Amino acid sequence: MDLNDPIAAIRGIGPKKAQRMNNIGINSVEDLLNHFPRGYQDRREVTPVSNLQNGIPALTCGIVSMVVKEASRYKKQQILRILVEDSLPGGEATTMEVVFFHVNYLESQFKKGESYYFYGIPKVEWGKRQMIFPEFFPANSPQASVQARTILPLYPLTYGISQAELRKWVRTALAPPCEFKEYLPNDVMQDSRLCSLDYAMHKIHFPDEKDELKAAKYRLIFDELYLLQLGLMLLAQKNKAGQPGLLMNGDAKPFMDRLPFRLTDAQDRIMHEMFSDMVSGKRMNRLIQGDVGSGKTVLAALGLYKAVISGYQGVLMAPTELLATQHGKTFKTLFQGLVRPDGKEINIALLTGGMKTADKRMLLSQLANGELDIVIGTHALIQPGVEFHRLGLVVTDEQHRFGVEQRMHLNEKGHTPHILVMTATPIPRTLAVILFGDMDISLLDEKPAGRQEIITKVSDDLHRPDVYLFVEQELKRGRQVFVVTPLIEESDTLDVKSTEEVFAQLQKEFSAFRVTCLHGGMPRKDKDAIMLDFAEGRIDLLVSTVVIEVGIDVPNATVMVVENAERFGLAQLHQLRGRVGRGEEQSYCILISEGNSAYAKQRADIMAASADGFYIAEKDLELRGPGEFFGTRQHGLPELKLADLTRHIKILEEAKVRAASTLLKDPGLSGYPILQEKAKLLFERGLNL
Numbered sequence: 001m002d003l004n005d006p007i008a009a010i011r012g013i014g015p016k017k018a019q020r021m022n023n024i025g026i027n028s029v030e031d032l033l034n035h036f037p038r039g040y041q042d043r044r045e046v047t048p049v050s051n052l053q054n055g056i057p058a059l060t061c062g063i064v065s066m067v068v069k070e071a072s073r074y075k076k077q078q079i080l081r082i083l084v085e086d087s088l089p090g091g092e093a094t095t096m097e098v099v100f101f102h103v104n105y106l107e108s109q110f111k112k113g114e115s116y117y118f119y120g121i122p123k124v125e126w127g128k129r130q131m132i133f134p135e136f137f138p139a140n141s142p143q144a145s146v147q148a149r150t151i152l153p154l155y156p157l158t159y160g161i162s163q164a165e166l167r168k169w170v171r172t173a174l175a176p177p178c179e180f181k182e183y184l185p186n187d188v189m190q191d192s193r194l195c196s197l198d199y200a201m202h203k204i205h206f207p208d209e210k211d212e213l214k215a216a217k218y219r220l221i222f223d224e225l226y227l228l229q230l231g232l233m234l235l236a237q238k239n240k241a242g243q244p245g246l247l248m249n250g251d252a253k254p255f256m257d258r259l260p261f262r263l264t265d266a267q268d269r270i271m272h273e274m275f276s277d278m279v280s281g282k283r284m285n286r287l288i289q290g291d292v293g294s295g296k297t298v299l300a301a302l303g304l305y306k307a308v309i310s311g312y313q314g315v316l317m318a319p320t321e322l323l324a325t326q327h328g329k330t331f332k333t334l335f336q337g338l339v340r341p342d343g344k345e346i347n348i349a350l351l352t353g354g355m356k357t358a359d360k361r362m363l364l365s366q367l368a369n370g371e372l373d374i375v376i377g378t379h380a381l382i383q384p385g386v387e388f389h390r391l392g393l394v395v396t397d398e399q400h401r402f403g404v405e406q407r408m409h410l411n412e413k414g415h416t417p418h419i420l421v422m423t424a425t426p427i428p429r430t431l432a433v434i435l436f437g438d439m440d441i442s443l444l445d446e447k448p449a450g451r452q453e454i455i456t457k458v459s460d461d462l463h464r465p466d467v468y469l470f471v472e473q474e475l476k477r478g479r480q481v482f483v484v485t486p487l488i489e490e491s492d493t494l495d496v497k498s499t500e501e502v503f504a505q506l507q508k509e510f511s512a513f514r515v516t517c518l519h520g521g522m523p524r525k526d527k528d529a530i531m532l533d534f535a536e537g538r539i540d541l542l543v544s545t546v547v548i549e550v551g552i553d554v555p556n557a558t559v560m561v562v563e564n565a566e567r568f569g570l571a572q573l574h575q576l577r578g579r580v581g582r583g584e585e586q587s588y589c590i591l592i593s594e595g596n597s598a599y600a601k602q603r604a605d606i607m608a609a610s611a612d613g614f615y616i617a618e619k620d621l622e623l624r625g626p627g628e629f630f631g632t633r634q635h636g637l638p639e640l641k642l643a644d645l646t647r648h649i650k651i652l653e654e655a656k657v658r659a660a661s662t663l664l665k666d667p668g669l670s671g672y673p674i675l676q677e678k679a680k681l682l683f684e685r686g687l688n689l
Helices: 015-023 029-033 104-109 142-147 163-174 186-191 197-203 210-240 253-258 265-278 296-309 321-334 357-369 404-411 429-435 461-476 499-509 524-535 570-577 598-609 613-624 649-665 673-680
Strands: 039-042 058-071 078-086 095-101 115-120 122-125 128-132 135-138 151-154 285-290 313-317 348-351 374-377 391-397 418-423 440-444 455-459 480-484 515-518 541-544 557-563 588-592
Touching: 029 163, 058 095, 078 104, 115 128, 115 142, 135 142, 151 163, 186 649, 197 210, 210 649, 210 673, 253 296, 265 285, 265 296, 265 418, 265 440, 285 296, 296 313, 296 321, 296 391, 296 418, 313 321, 321 348, 321 374, 321 524, 348 357, 455 461, 455 598, 461 480, 461 557, 461 588, 499 515, 499 541, 515 524, 557 570, 570 588, 570 598, 570 613, 588 598, 598 613
Parallel strands: 095 128, 285 418, 285 440, 313 374, 313 391, 348 374, 391 418, 455 588, 480 541, 480 557, 515 541, 557 588
Antiparallel strands: 039 151, 058 078, 058 115, 078 095, 115 135, 122 128
């Protein structure tokens, strides 16, 4: 059987079963073998019935002495009770009751006087032993040789597929002549003391000993992280060595002289890093990671100005029309009166999906013939027909909101333009190295002078009247307030406040003020209109979902109330908190939490104690793990099946060293064709080697 064969090639998998497997991403034999167990049942020891312990899963063996059927409360359903006597040497004369509910057909499966294996969770109380709905099979059956006295895998399942079926199909797929070709270099195998791939793939499914499973897991986790690092290093090679950068020697002093404030030390440091890239002759590929309000926008403007006075065009892509519009207003203010090398005033325009056709046609014409210097917009920028005369710098804001495909489309609008990526989402340093291993990372870890720390308080439903009293005081002072909820509508399954429920309540509570509701289910135009009204002071209190997590600046907003704060991740709470504190007034964030667990308290304490987004992000990663913190798919990273970026840091560091060593010896991986192919397939678009 070939690894590339369709899943239906395995005996026992018909069209219906194949479709169910396809639904969970298992299309080929190789997909099946890469569907790794989520856990294991250790059945190597058979426990006498007399030694069973309450609540501890075990395999036992006994002789059936009685089979009794009882009627249940439901007419057509039966309860099957089986009395089993201990049949193991050394066991006491002990009995156990095995119970099955609502399965009429099972009675014929048991014969008095015969021995059976049972695997399940025993209930041991008052000297009585019971197993409810255990797995079972005759002691003298072929099943016994496969399922008893062994370690069995437990797979993630889908409807209509059982563990027994999956185990059988995997055994069939692993049977000779199945063999996995080794693709790691010999020195990597030896230096990292790895077992062979063939051994690992067999033992990850059916280990005979725990040490075999440990060796198999280590090898496969190493493979995932080694390939990830290898792919990122190849991307970095392509961006830095393989692509010469555009030389941009224009002087940014005229822009600096017009700024109404001094750059912070952090901004000054990153500006010099950017400018050094732009004059180096190599392509800039830099991520600016800065907390909310740390001053990333002015750095983007500096980079774009340098590109324009060097004879190039620049583009900035934002995730929402609202944010793009805000950037457009900010940039027109910053660039007012500044000119190009030919003496003409720098021309800035906004391109969005909702533009009139005639206006859009004119803008695209100006962009293509070079009359337009800087264009700011949304994903409309990557549409066919958007052509640049001489694109030199691409800036992407809040990059995690875009897929890899979108960013690549924009980068390809020019001939190797410099790339600047900005994010206010605090990404843990450990994770940033993985997600952006192909980029130079600049940390904007200092806020502009005059920004006050936001005071964060934790409250609960009992103290809600105190919270509302404080909100009313701020509203009477002419300030504005955000109230954020986790849901749009009331839920039957979750005991949390909904946007509509809170909105109705606050309309009554603050009837003297202008209260409005905003959520992601609204049409885009309505959302934008509401946010604009709030920004311009026509709304006092805005009840919203997390749709405002990335929004426009509202300097007059001084209070952020988060309902059911226990439902949000720490990094997201920090993002929401950053919606206030944009002006000179003291601002506040109030987290109303209904969670009473130690975990909920720990999270609340972290938020109240720190305003450092990077520290909070590290804690968020520790508490939730990378799967919840970030969906790796949206970054174009491969799905990690076994590796965990928090628990396997040491293996990651080892893999990084080995990957660097491999590329040092063979930069193009020409001597390792299988390894090269695997590296190329890592990312959505592959690596152009």
